[in-house]
Amino acid sequence: MKILLIGYGKMGKTIEQLALAKGHTIVGKIDHTNAEELQNYNGSNTDAAIEFTHPEAAFGNVSYCLTNGIPVVSGSTGWLDKFDEAKQLCDQNKGAFFYASNYSVGVNLFFHFNEYIASKMKEYKEYEVTIREIHHLQKVDKPSGTGITTAEGILASYNNLEGWVADNPEEKSKLNITSEREPDVVGTHIVTYSSEVDQIELGHIAHSRTGFAEGAVMAAEWLKSRQGVYGMKDMLNL
Template identity: 85%
Template structure:
């Protein structure tokens, strides 16, 4: 595949190394220093774009790809207030768009099990449910996109909770996501069900970014022959 990398930070560089090791070609590397170079790419010279950037840049990057016929795999978080606009743009242009807040296969199995456990635990109101997410100090958005996806999986069963809140454990009628930032933490997410007598936890701890990169390159390979909007559940058949 001819891959256009949009976002060339730690994640972009990890994806590059993995893609090259699998025999793919990196035709361009776009970051904030050369953002205007994105205008040089279309479906004529790029088979797929992999986009990991900041919240303020993500939608513009995705929009460009969809309107220029480039299938786009995005892992940017913090921009989802415009997600439905991206979906409509994809449909309008008969494009291909793959989005996930986390591309790790292990994390997506975690999402799957999280939804299953929540569907069972909601019948036991003596357990208070909460989420804790820990990331490195450079992580811009709080809570993390993975934390929000985890919350959405729980809320699909906990109809009595009026959405999620960030770092507000005193709001008992909402699902709290506690965010922590520490040096050299790739990504940790823990769901806790606490009662007066015991505690149940489901967690995922990432040891490196390699799992995220592997999933992103896998998604790019999977997407290039398709049209429509997809996510990890579609690719992993969960």
């Protein structure tokens, strides 16, 4: 496959190594230093784009791909207020769009188990549920996209909670997500159910970015020849 990398930070470079090892070709590498070169790519010279950038750039990048015939895999977070617009663009242009807040297979199994546990724990009102997420110091958005996806999985069962709130444990009507930033942390997410007598935890700790990158390359391969909007549940049959 001819893959265009949009975003060439730590994740982009890891994706490049894995894609090349699997026999794919990197046709271009776009970042903030050469953003204008994105216009050189379209469906005739690119099989898929893998986009990992910042919240302020993500929607523009995804929109460009969808309107220029490039199937796009995006892992950027912090821009989901425009996600419905991206879906509409995909439909209008008969494009292919794959989005996940986290491409790790392990994290997506964590999401799956999180939803199942929440569906059972909702019956036990004595347990208070909270989320804690820890990332590296360069992580811009708080809470992380993975933290928000985890919260949404819980809220689907907890009708008594009025959404989620960031770093405000005193707001008992909402699900609290505590965000921490530390050096050399790839990504940690922990869901805790706590009562006066005991505590139950479900967690995922990433040891490297390789799992995220592998999932993104898998998604680009899977998206080929498809049309529509997809996510990890579709690819993993969860």
